Amino acid sequence: MSHIVDIRDLRIEATVRPPGEKSKQITIVDGVSYQIESGKVLGLIGESGAGKSTIGLAAMAYGRGSVEITGGEVLVKGTNILEGGVAALHELRGQTITYVAQSAAAAFNPAKQLMTQVTEAALAHGLMSKAEAEARAVSLFKQLGLPNPETIGSRYPHQVSGGQLQRVMTAMALCPKPELIIFDEPTTALDVTTQIDVLAAIKRAIRDTGVAAIYITHDLAVVAQISDDIMVLRHGKTVEYGTTDAIINHPKEDYTTALVNVRSIEHAEAEPTPEFLLQAQNITARYQGAEFDVLRDVSVEVARGQTLAIVGESGSGKSTLARVITGLLPAAQGALSFDGRTLSRDLAGRSREDLRELQMIYQMADVAMNPRQTVGTIIGRPLAFYFGLKGEEKRRRVQELLDLIEMGSGFMDRYPAELSGGQKQRVCIARALAADPKLIICDEVTSALDPLVAHGILKLLLKLQAEKGLAYLFITHDLAAVTAIADSIAVMYQGKLQRYGPKSQVLSPPFDDYTDLLLSSVPQMRLGWLEDVIETRKMESAGN
C-alpha cells in the first residue's frame, strides 16, 4: 500500500520574542512520525499547545508565523517536499492536499462570494474549467446536505449559518479532487447539535470520495467516530499511536487512559428541597432595539446549596437569563427573589449585599481579568470592596482563597498572562469566592478549556459546593458537564423553557424532540456511535 504522506522524525521550531528579552528558538514538535495511506483517516488528538495543528500543517510544509520545520522529512507521494522549493509547494497546496480550518467564519473571505472561493483552488491550478468547477461545487453542496445547493454559492459568508459555512468549507477542500484533506478542528466552534450534522457530512464525503484525511481535534469522542488511526500528542511529542480501536478500547499510556475516561464524574443528585435561594418568575426580556423577546415567560428556581444547570444551543437565551438575573439586562416582565427578599430587576436598584451574594464567573477567563493586575490584586479587590480588608489581613485572606482553589503561594504576584487556561479560570473562581457569595452564576466556565482541565474545574466546583454550601447556576451547552454537576436541569430552546426538573427526571425518557436531539448529539466514546445516532434522530438542529 502506498503512502500519500509519510512524515519521518519531524522537528518544528518557533522563534519567540518575550518582552524585554532576546528572541530565542523553542522546539514545539519533536520526533513525530506518521503515515497515511490513501483513503484512510488519521486522527491527531491532544490538548491546546500539544502541537497538533502544527503537525497537521507540516504535511503541506506550512508554518504559521515564525514556525519553521527544522528537521525530519515530509514525503508526499514519495517526494520530500521540504526540498522541492516554493513553486512545488504552490503546486501541492490546494491540489494534492487541501485544508479545512477551525473557524469557517474567519477562514472565508468576507468580501467574496462562496462559489468564487470554493472553485478558486481548482481554477488557479488549472484542474478544470470554470463551468466544470462550478458544477462540481454544486454537486458537492448537494452531497454535503446544504440547503439550496444551486444558489448557495452566490451568497456571501455572513449570509449563511456557522454549520452551513463549515460544510461549504469542506466542499471547498473537496472541489479540486485532492488526495488528502487536513481537517483542523472543523466542528469545535459549532453547537453540539450542529456538530453532529457536520461530522456526519464530513464522514460521508470522505467515504464517498475515497480521499485520505488528517482530522485534528481535542475531543477524543469525536475523532473516534471518524478515524482509522489515532495519534495522541502532548507537548509536541507522540504519546501513543495506533488504530482507533486500540486507542479507545485498549489504551496503553496513562495519559490516553485519562483522555478516554475524562467524561466520567459521578454526581448524585441532591434531594429536591422547597427552600429556594433564587426564584425567577415569568421572566420576559428583550434587547434594546430588538424586535423579538429573547426570553419568553421563563420561570426557574435555584435551591440553596444546589446546582441548576441551564442547557441549550447558542441563541437559546441561556446567557441572557444570566444577564437578567444579575440585573445587567433588566427584565421587561417578571419577578426575581433572592434569599427571601425581592431583587430589583435593574442593577442600579440593588443593594451592595445583593451584589455581593450573587457572583459571576465567565467563559473567557482571559478577558475577565485585567491583564495589568497581579493575581493578588485581582482576588484582593472584592475583599477590599465588600469587607474593607487591607494590608496583611487582605494578603492572608487572598492566600486562603488561593489554597481553596488548589493553587500554591507562588501565584500571588503573577500576572494573568503567566497562567495556564485552567489556572486563570481558578483565579476567577477565587475572585467570586472572595465576596463570600451564596450563588455563583457560571456562564460556560468550562467551554473554552481542554477536557482534562475542564474536568479539574468541575471537581473543584463540586468540592467548594460541599464545603461552603454554595448554589450554582451553571450555564452550558456541554451535556457531559451537566450530568457531572447538576441537581436540576432547565433545557432552553429559542428563548423558552423546553424541559425543567430534577436531573434524574429531565434525563430520563420519554423525551420531547428537542431534548432528545440535544442528548443524542453528545459524542460518545464508542465506535459506531455517529452512525447509530444519525439513524435514530427525530429532528434536525436549528443551526442547520
Add this chain to the structure above:
Amino acid sequence: MSSVLTLIAQRVALGIVLLFFVSLLIFLGTLALPGDVAQTILGQSATPESLANLRASLGLDQPPLTRYLNWLAGIFQGDLGNALTNGRPIAESIGKRLGNTMFLAFWTAVIAVPLSILLGLLSVRYRNRWPDKLISSVTLTSISVPEFLLAYVMIFVFGVKLGWFPTISLPNDSMSLGQKLYSISLPILVLVMVILAHMMRMTRAAILNVMESAYIETAELKGIKQFTIIASHAMPNALSPIINVVMLNLAYLVVGVVVVEVVFTYPGLGSYLVDHVAKRDLPVVQAVGIIFAAIYIGLNILADVLSILTNPRLRHPK
C-alpha cells in the same frame, strides 16, 4: 439594500448641513476682516459721503443677516456676485479656472492613484525586503521636500537643463489633448510625487493589517500566488481606509495646489484665489472659498459612500 440607501442619504444630508455651516463661517470670516469692500475700493480717496454711497450701491448698508441670505440665494442661482477688481461676474471667470484646475487634478489622479496602489501592493508583496524599502524611502523623500522646492528642481532639471518639458504651463483651447497634457507635464509630475507617499503608505498599512486574517491563510493553503492573494483577497477587505486617503488627496489636488499653480503660472483656481486675496477682492475670496468647501465635502461624502459600499454585510444583508 434599503439600509445602504438610508446610510447614504444620511451622509449626503450631513454634507449639506455642513456646507451651510461653512458658508456661514466664510461669510462671518470676511465680515470680521478690518475695513470693508467699499473702503478697499475707494482707498485713500474715501470720504464719509462717498463711502456711504458706495456701500448703498453694493448693498453693504443692509444688516449682515440679509446680506448673508442674499449671498446664499445668489449662490443657489449660480450667481456668485461681481468681482470688485474688474466688475465682471465671478461665476464666469471661475468656470474657466475651475475647468483648468480639474483638468490638472484629473490627469494627476489618473496617474497617481493606480501607481500608488500598485506600489503599495508591491511593498506588501516584498515587505521588509529591498523593494519595499526602496519604494518607501523614495516616496517619503519626495513628500518631505517642500513642493515649491520640488517644483523648481523639476523646472531646473527637466525644463532648463534637459529641455524636455515646458517650464510654464499655459494650455489653451486651440491645443490638442496631447499638446495640453505636454504643457502641464511638469506640474503633474510634481503633484504625483507630492501625493504618492500618503496613498502608498496607507495602502501598505491597510493591506498588511488584513494579511493577518485567517482567510489569507486559507488562500495560501490553496497554493495561490502571493501577489494574487494580496491583490484579490486582501485588497477588497482593505479598501475603506484606502478610499478615504485617496479622496483626501484628490481634494488636495483641487483645493491645495495653489503653490504649484503659482510656480508654473498655471491659470487654475488656486492662483486665481491668491491673486484676489492680494487685491482684497472679498467677493471672489468668498466664492472660491465656498467652491473649495463644496468640493472638499463632496469628495469626503463620496469616500464615505464608497466605503459603505465596500462592506459586503451592508451590500448584501441577510
